[in-house]
Amino acid sequence: MLSSTARPAARLALAALALGLAAWMPLTSFAADTPEPAPAPAADPLADARAQIQAGRWPAAIDALKRVNATGNADWNNLMGYALRKNSPPDLDGAQRHYDAALRIDPRHQGAPGIFR
DSSP: OOOTTHHHHHHHHHHHHHHHHHHHHHHHOOOTTOOOOOOOOOOOTTHHHHHHHHTTOHHHHHHHHHHHOOTTOHHHHHHHHHHHHHSSSOOHHHHHHHHHHHHHHOTTOSSSOGGGO
């Protein structure tokens, strides 16, 4: 049995322990039906090139695409083909190579124009 002077200290220690556990538990436990937070969407590496194309800045779009250099990506090849075709002077041979590459990567790619199929 605890002495009368030890009881308040024991109660204080138990209260501190209870508060500590109460503060810690919400950080580590979830209800069974609580979904995990969705991961943040990845930044689009082609965003700068898309913005340059939207603005009609073809040389800047080509430079942005060259910096990304995602030659194995159908979207990248389609955008490069489009920028090369719209540039002044147009590089139609280069555009066709990139459109063909986009279709090799993804035969159902919607961006590659039908005139080059």
